[in-house]
Amino acid sequence: MELILNPYNLVLVVAGFIIVVLIVILINNLERTKQLRNEIIQLKRTIDEIDLQSRTLIQTDMELNKIQDELNKKIIALYALHRISRQVSSTLDENKIFSSIENSHLEDMGFEKALAFLWDDKKENFELVLNIGYEDKEIDSIVKRLDKDFYLKLMQEGKTASSISVSEETLIKSICDLFNIYFFVISPILPKEGRKGFLFVGTDDLSKTITQGDEDLINILANQIGQTLDNARLFEKTWLAQQELEKKVEERTKQLSTALEEIQAISKRKSEFISAVSHELRTPLTSIKGYASILLAEKLGNLPLAVKERLEKINRHTDELVNLVNGLLDISRIESGKIAMKFEPYKLSQIINEVLDLMGVQLKEKEIQLTTEISADSEDILVDCEQLKRVFINLIGNAIKFTPSKGKITIKSFSLDHQIQVDITDTGIGIPQDSLQVIFEEFYRVDNPINQQVKGTGLGLSLVKRIIEAHRGKIWVKSKLNEGSTFSFTLPKVI
Numbered sequence: 296m297e298l299i300l301n302p303y304n305l306v307l308v309v310a311g312f313i314i315v316v317l318i319v320i321l322i323n324n325l326e327r328t329k330q331l332r333n334e335i336i337q338l339k340r341t342i343d344e345i346d347l348q349s350r351t352l353i354q355t356d357m358e359l360n361k362i363q364d365e366l367n368k369k370i371i372a373l374y375a376l377h378r379i380s381r382q383v384s385s386t387l388d389e390n391k392i393f394s395s396i397e398n399s400h401l402e403d404m405g406f407e408k409a410l411a412f413l414w415d416d417k418k419e420n421f422e423l424v425l426n427i428g429y430e431d432k433e434i435d436s437i438v439k440r441l442d443k444d445f446y447l448k449l450m451q452e453g454k455t456a457s458s459i460s461v462s463e464e465t466l467i468k469s470i471c472d473l474f475n476i477y478f479f480v481i482s483p484i485l486p487k488e489g490r491k492g493f494l495f496v497g498t499d500d501l502s503k504t505i506t507q508g509d510e511d512l513i514n515i516l517a518n519q520i521g522q523t524l525d526n527a528r529l530f531e532k533t534w535l536a537q538q539e540l541e542k543k544v545e546e547r548t549k550q551l552s553t554a555l556e557e558i559q560a561i562s563k564r565k566s567e568f569i570s571a572v573s574h575e576l577r578t579p580l581t582s583i584k585g586y587a588s589i590l591l592a593e594k595l596g597n598l599p600l601a602v603k604e605r606l607e608k609i610n611r612h613t614d615e616l617v618n619l620v621n622g623l624l625d626i627s628r629i630e631s632g633k634i635a636m637k638f639e640p641y642k643l644s645q646i647i648n649e650v651l652d653l654m655g656v657q658l659k660e661k662e663i664q665l666t667t668e669i670s671a672d673s674e675d676i677l678v679d680c681e682q683l684k685r686v687f688i689n690l691i692g693n694a695i696k697f698t699p700s701k702g703k704i705t706i707k708s709f710s711l712d713h714q715i716q717v718d719i720t721d722t723g724i725g726i727p728q729d730s731l732q733v734i735f736e737e738f739y740r741v742d743n744p745i746n747q748q749v750k751g752t753g754l755g756l757s758l759v760k761r762i763i764e765a766h767r768g769k770i771w772v773k774s775k776l777n778e779g780s781t782f783s784f785t786l787p788k789v790i
Contacts, residue, residue, distance in 0.1 A: 389527045392520065393425040401427055404512060405503055406496040408476060410437070411484065411520075413492035414447070421446070421492065433475065440473055446481075450491050455482040455514045459505050471497075478505040482517035486524040494520065587613065636679040636765050640789045643676050643708055643715070644669045650687040657695050658704075665691075665704045673708040673715040675789035682762045683786070689755040690719050690782050697723035697780075714768065715788050720781040726774040734772060735760040759784075 393411055401409050411425035421441060426434060449456060457480040461467050470479055476497030484492045494517045498505075587610045590598065598606070647667060651658075658665055694704045702722040708715055726734060735756050763770045763784045774780035 389524060389531075392523050392527065396425060396427070401496065404496075405505075405509060406480075406498050408474065408497045408499070410434075410474070410495045411492060412441075412446070412495075413484070413490040414450070415490065422490075424492070425494075437473060442469075446493055449481065450483040450485065450493060453483055453485055455480065455510055455517070457481070457505055457510045457513075459507070460510065475499065477501055478503065480505065480510050480513040482510075482514045484517050484521050484524070486521040486528070489524060489528050491521075493517075636682065638677050638679060638766075638787070641676055641678055641680055641683075642674050643717070643786075644674060646678075646680060646683055647687060647706060650684055650691060653688070654691055654695065657692075661695060661698070661700045661702070663695060663698055663700070663702050663704055665706070668705065668707040670709050672710040673788070676715060677787045677789050678766060679762075682765070686759050686762050686784070689759050693755065694719060694721035694723065694780075694782075697721065699723070710788065711785065713788055713790060714785045716783060716785050718781055718783045720779060722779045725776040725778050726772065726780055727776060731772055731774060735770070 396409070401407070408428035409425060410423065410427075410429065412421035413424050414420075415422050421438070421443065423434065423438065429437070458467055458471070458478045461470075470481075471477060474495065474497050476499045479495065479497035481493055481495050484494055494513065496513055587606050591603065591606050591610060644667070647669070651665065691704065691706075698704060698721045704722075705718075705720045707718045707720070760770055763786075766786055768785035768787070770782065770784035772780060772782050
């Protein structure tokens, strides 16, 4: 069958095709529209997030700027506190401590006004010691209206009060009205000694706010002022004590100078008296000895044995008195400087050998072994030879006297900086400890059996001491009973 398409059917086919195409296109457009709508929604969300982040960044930046500003203020305040503390600590005058706090430094800490009061126990009132930012009329009003009990309690508790730490609104308002400010910090000044008080700082600028950091800074400043007040009072006490000590030292020095002058005058009179008496004694002693010698020689006739024995005693005692007088004269002359020392270079071993030649018989009689140990660097000495021989004769003689038979005596020497030291050690009976400090005094004799049997003048060691001191040396002794003694002295060395 043959298909015949009429025009009407063709139009319907074409129209259907177009409709199908349009439907497909519509569907694609709807899908595209939906996709675009989703993309628009996503874009809007992204834009909202970016906006939120931008606002967050702006807010964070503002907060950071605010924090930076606050940090800068705190740094400036810390520098100001450092400068004030340095100025306050640089003075030890209590009157200048508060005057050293400058207005400019206080403003750097965020305050324009400041007052400081110290409590006067006698007047039972607060004394104004610092005023920054107030006129005289305002000060009179503040002093009259000041609540003493509140500030005394604050000082007693040692707490810092501020417009952010005080909980009572009425108290904050009364303080602000009293000092004519909006914000304040009040910190007690508490030195360990002396007057206590408080430091007030405030601001009448509403744009400024008080923080805990501000309160801490003012508390530190108040503590610094308290420590400085303590230092000032301690310095004043020390200065007064020093003045008193200097006064006492001056008075004591005058007393000692007067006493020294009196001692020197007494010593001079003693030396003059000893010298005069000794000279007066020598003449009659010479006569007595001369007559005794003539009688003993029997030039005037024979003498009975009893008379002869008594004349020998007279002669012996006369010799003892002459030795005593000569010893006193020597000591007196050395003390008064009438004996001129002739300091010349000598060999120490040479002087010792010459003395030992004189005392060899005594050493042999008691069978005492004497040894010398003279170091090479202590040989050359600058001394008066004859006077030094008297020193060795006295010291070696005493060592022989108080050392038992077959004992030992040792003479040693060694070099010091500009001197030499000589030690004369024996194995004798020793010296009691209570005698070591007085053994060089005139007429002192140790109480022992040997001294009780053998008479002496008690002037030998005193003379030795004067000779050594005339050589600008010193002499001392170490000893133990029944263990021997060591006499040590120093002499100038040839340089």
